[in-house]
Amino acid sequence: MKNSLITLTFALGLTVHSEDWNQFRGPHGNGVSTDKNLPTTLQDDSLKWSITLPGRGLSGALVLGDHVIVTCSSGPTQSRLHVLALNAKDGSVAWHRQFWATGRTMCHAKTSVAAPTPCSDGKNIYAVFSSNDVICLDRAGNLQWLRGLTADYANVSNSLGMSSSPVVTGDTLVVQVENDSESYTLGLNKTNGLNRWRLDRPKAANWTSPVLLKSGLVALQSKTGIDAVRTQDGSNAWSYEDGASTIPSSAVLNGVLYIPSHGITALKLNDADAANTPKQLWQSGRLQPGTASPTVIGNKVFTTNRAGVLTSGNTKTGERGWQLRLKGPFSATPVAAGDYLYFVNEAGLVQIVDTTAEEGEITGKLDLGEQVLGSPAVSNGALYMRSNSKLYKVAK
Amino acid sequence: MKPLFAVLLAAIICFTGEAASVSDSIKTIRAVGPEGQGNTAAAKAWKSLAQADAAALPEILRAMRDSSPLSANWLRAAVDTIADRGGKLPQQALLDFIADQKQEPRARRLAFELIQKSNPKLADKLIPGLINDPSVELRRDAVAHVLEAGTAKQISKQTQAAVKDFRKALDAARDIDQIQAATTALRQLNQKVDLPRHFGFLMHWNVIGPFDNTERKGFATVFPPEKKIDLSATYEGKSGKVEWSEFITADEYGMVDINKAYPGPGDGLKEVTAFAYTEYTAASAGPAQLRLGCKNAWKIWHNGQLVFSRDEYHRGIRIDQYQLDINLTKGRNTFLVKLCQNEQQQSWTKQWQFQLRVCDATGTAVLAADRPPTPEIGTDNSGNNPTPGRRPRN
Numbered sequence: 001m002k003n004s005l006i007t008l009t010f011a012l013g014l015t016v017h018s019e020d021w022n023q024f025r026g027p028h029g030n031g032v033s034t035d036k037n038l039p040t041t042l043q044d045d046s047l048k049w050s051i052t053l054p055g056r057g058l059s060g061a062l063v064l065g066d067h068v069i070v071t072c073s074s075g076p077t078q079s080r081l082h083v084l085a086l087n088a089k090d091g092s093v094a095w096h097r098q099f100w101a102t103g104r105t106m107c108h109a110k111t112s113v114a115a116p117t118p119c120s121d122g123k124n125i126y127a128v129f130s131s132n133d134v135i136c137l138d139r140a141g142n143l144q145w146l147r148g149l150t151a152d153y154a155n156v157s158n159s160l161g162m163s164s165s166p167v168v169t170g171d172t173l174v175v176q177v178e179n180d181s182e183s184y185t186l187g188l189n190k191t192n193g194l195n196r197w198r199l200d201r202p203k204a205a206n207w208t209s210p211v212l213l214k215s216g217l218v219a220l221q222s223k224t225g226i227d228a229v230r231t232q233d234g235s236n237a238w239s240y241e242d243g244a245s246t247i248p249s250s251a252v253l254n255g256v257l258y259i260p261s262h263g264i265t266a267l268k269l270n271d272a273d274a275a276n277t278p279k280q281l282w283q284s285g286r287l288q289p290g291t292a293s294p295t296v297i298g299n300k301v302f303t304t305n306r307a308g309v310l311t312s313g314n315t316k317t318g319e320r321g322w323q324l325r326l327k328g329p330f331s332a333t334p335v336a337a338g339d340y341l342y343f344v345n346e347a348g349l350v351q352i353v354d355t356t357a358e359e360g361e362i363t364g365k366l367d368l369g370e371q372v373l374g375s376p377a378v379s380n381g382a383l384y385m386r387s388n389s390k391l392y393k394v395a396k
Numbered sequence: 397m398k399p400l401f402a403v404l405l406a407a408i409i410c411f412t413g414e415a416a417s418v419s420d421s422i423k424t425i426r427a428v429g430p431e432g433q434g435n436t437a438a439a440k441a442w443k444s445l446a447q448a449d450a451a452a453l454p455e456i457l458r459a460m461r462d463s464s465p466l467s468a469n470w471l472r473a474a475v476d477t478i479a480d481r482g483g484k485l486p487q488q489a490l491l492d493f494i495a496d497q498k499q500e501p502r503a504r505r506l507a508f509e510l511i512q513k514s515n516p517k518l519a520d521k522l523i524p525g526l527i528n529d530p531s532v533e534l535r536r537d538a539v540a541h542v543l544e545a546g547t548a549k550q551i552s553k554q555t556q557a558a559v560k561d562f563r564k565a566l567d568a569a570r571d572i573d574q575i576q577a578a579t580t581a582l583r584q585l586n587q588k589v590d591l592p593r594h595f596g597f598l599m600h601w602n603v604i605g606p607f608d609n610t611e612r613k614g615f616a617t618v619f620p621p622e623k624k625i626d627l628s629a630t631y632e633g634k635s636g637k638v639e640w641s642e643f644i645t646a647d648e649y650g651m652v653d654i655n656k657a658y659p660g661p662g663d664g665l666k667e668v669t670a671f672a673y674t675e676y677t678a679a680s681a682g683p684a685q686l687r688l689g690c691k692n693a694w695k696i697w698h699n700g701q702l703v704f705s706r707d708e709y710h711r712g713i714r715i716d717q718y719q720l721d722i723n724l725t726k727g728r729n730t731f732l733v734k735l736c737q738n739e740q741q742q743s744w745t746k747q748w749q750f751q752l753r754v755c756d757a758t759g760t761a762v763l764a765a766d767r768p769p770t771p772e773i774g775t776d777n778s779g780n781n782p783t784p785g786r787r788p789r790n
Binding site: 075076077095096097098099100102104106107108133135141142143144145146147148151152154155157158159160179180181188189192193194195203205 | 430431432433435436438439442443446464465466468469470472473474476477480502533536571572573574691704706707708709711712713714717718
């Protein structure tokens with residue numbers, strides 16, 4: 001398990017610190033952490049600190065070295081955008097930058113303008129908001145560049161809100177701004193924000209995030225399926241055209257892409273070159289992800305449905321295994337470390353599941369007491385979760 | 397004398413050198429354009445600008461006036477970075493800047509927040525005087541104070557004084573939540589509130605339809621009202637002849653419900669298009685905003701010119717969802733709205749409606765010179781007579 005993750009890290013060409021949590025669902029983009037020191041049970045003193053944030057949001061946090069990076073939006077129309085760096089030790093503010101939204105800020109009451117999780121290449125931070133503002137700061141909070149994609153493309157917006165989290169690979173930042181009207185995915189030069197390419201995408205609301213298949217190759221998910229795109233020039237490497245969800249995103253582990261499509265569809269990426277058309281391994285309608293994206297541990301793939309039922313499936317065959325009813329509902333995608341899954345439901349209840357137990361077992365619970373919709377971040381033995389008003393650190 | 401002169405000269409050179417650098421950096425940042433044009437030069441200029449002394453803050457704030465939203469954000473980041481270093485703020489210059497209502501409203505708010513952070517008591521003293529400020533962000537705090545005062549008086553049964561406070565708050569409020577808070581409080585005290593007038597919603601329309609929108613093709617189809625407005629004309633619609641008819645809404649949020657003009661079976665007509673037309677007499681020419689709320693695909697024309705269009709269906713509606721800059725002509729102005737309904741059948745896809753108002757950039761209503769009284773009852777039987785104490789919807 002560990003070896004395969006290390007291999008994957010090198011294969012993806014990542015330059016981040018091994019403990020950094022640098023994008024949506026972590027350094028591997030699948031919610032899996034190599035951290036060996038997370039708690040497997042929870043008590044009241046597992047909550048190390050919580051701090052009040054200057055605005056709301058459901059973006060996940062990043063952990064870069066000693067800093068936890070978080071985005072927020074504030075004001076009566078959420079038109080004030082925030083990027084903060086907090087000291088992981090005590091939650092104190094290291095720096096705080098604010099911007100004015102240049103695009104529309106309307107969104108459904110449940111979501112917010114600070115919905116997409118930022119990403120980092122280890123040097124800079126790339127923050128994207130539902131207003132389609134893209135902001136690049138260095139790790140000290142110095143502005144490197146910014147873009148206002150709605151200022152450039154006036155109909156790029158979704159009145160329910162945008163939530164796709166960006167990924168950075170090579171010299172390119174990939175930003176999916178897909179919606180019913182003017183629908184694009186952009187490859188931006190990460191050093192100055194200029195367009196490398198801009199793809200016309202299906203005209204349909206889409207809240208999924210791009211998945212890094214290997215350095216320079218991302219999977220773009222939409223209602224039509226998956227398009228594997230070379231980030232150097234935006235060209236298409238292959239497509240899976242059997243449709244896919246527009247809410248939970250795909251996950252990749254050990255050369256297999258698990259797509260929320262007809263339940264879950266597993267594609268074996270080409271061993272020699274993930275840029276070649278993959279082979280479909282299986283498709284299972286009995287693995288039905290709700291809002292949270294699928295997660296993989298070892299030879300099990302996990303989905304959580306809208307009723308809060310956690311279902312395990314065999315990664316080789318798709319055969320359904322045990323099911324465990326958790327207290328849901330869930331918007332946040334769980335994270336995995338070792339044999340454990342870490343969930344936080346919409347009411348802020350953290351639940352830890354031992355996936356090696358015969359039918360799965362809940363080994364820890366902690367009530368944060370506030371709505372949590374964003375996926376946790378993991379680093380140095382701690383989980384970081386955010387509500388609409390607070391950031392929490394949970395550790396042994 | 398000579399050494400002193402040299403020192404003074406050096407100081408002058410140093411000062412003007414820094415000023416030129418700040419000025420040049422600002423100029424470069426203000427030149428950023430669409431699609432990231434100018435970003436590379438702006439990044440270099442920003443690095444220099446962010447090193448400036450706190451004394452440069454007023455100059456940077458002034459540079460936000462008439463700058464693009466993107467360059468304003470570049471400048472804002474420099475202000476934050478400089479202020480975070482903790483040098484001595486030029487307090488009086490910032491106060492002068494806040495007092496200068498010709499400056500960029502958000503920049504003035506930023507200056508206020510710098511004062512608030514360094515001298516909260518001084519900032520608190522400023523708030524009551526900002527109740528009618530052109531900066532919506534600045535007046536918000538002042539309105540909040542008056543609402544709090546009104547609530548305290550309401551609790552202590554000083555009804556007339558409370559009404560006075562809530563009326564003052566409503567007159568000044570531009571944010572929807574504060575307008576609704578003041579309205580709710582006034583209605584609890586049995587006071588009438590004319591929300592359509594406060595917002596400047598357009599209530600009197602002529603409508604025509606339904607035209608076809610099968611497979612959503614009607615959005616791009618040019619129908620006769622898009623070529624010429626002739627309120628006496630008859631056209632071929634989706635299922636027979638169609639003609640213009642008067643439509644008056646009395647909805648307190650100005651909702652024009654096309655389903656009431658053209659009711660269909662079940663949840664209403666599907667795959668149809670309609671138009672709404674109105675005229676508006678402007679007291680003077682000048683910039684204004686059209687603010688639209690709509691969850692159907694739409695197009696809008698001002699004086700025959702297409703202002704904006706959007707082909708999104710049923711993703712939500714709210715007041716001021718779309719803010720469109722226009723230039724009013726003195727006297728007669730025309731507004732035409734095209735409204736498309738799609739094929740979806742879910743319960744949340746029934747709505748076929750919009751709300752439109754004319755205001756300035758702060759959201760203050762710009763009322764037509766000949767605006768008629770707010771209707772009590774609409775042609776669609778909508779009413780503007782809510783129960784006292786009822787919380788306004790929307």
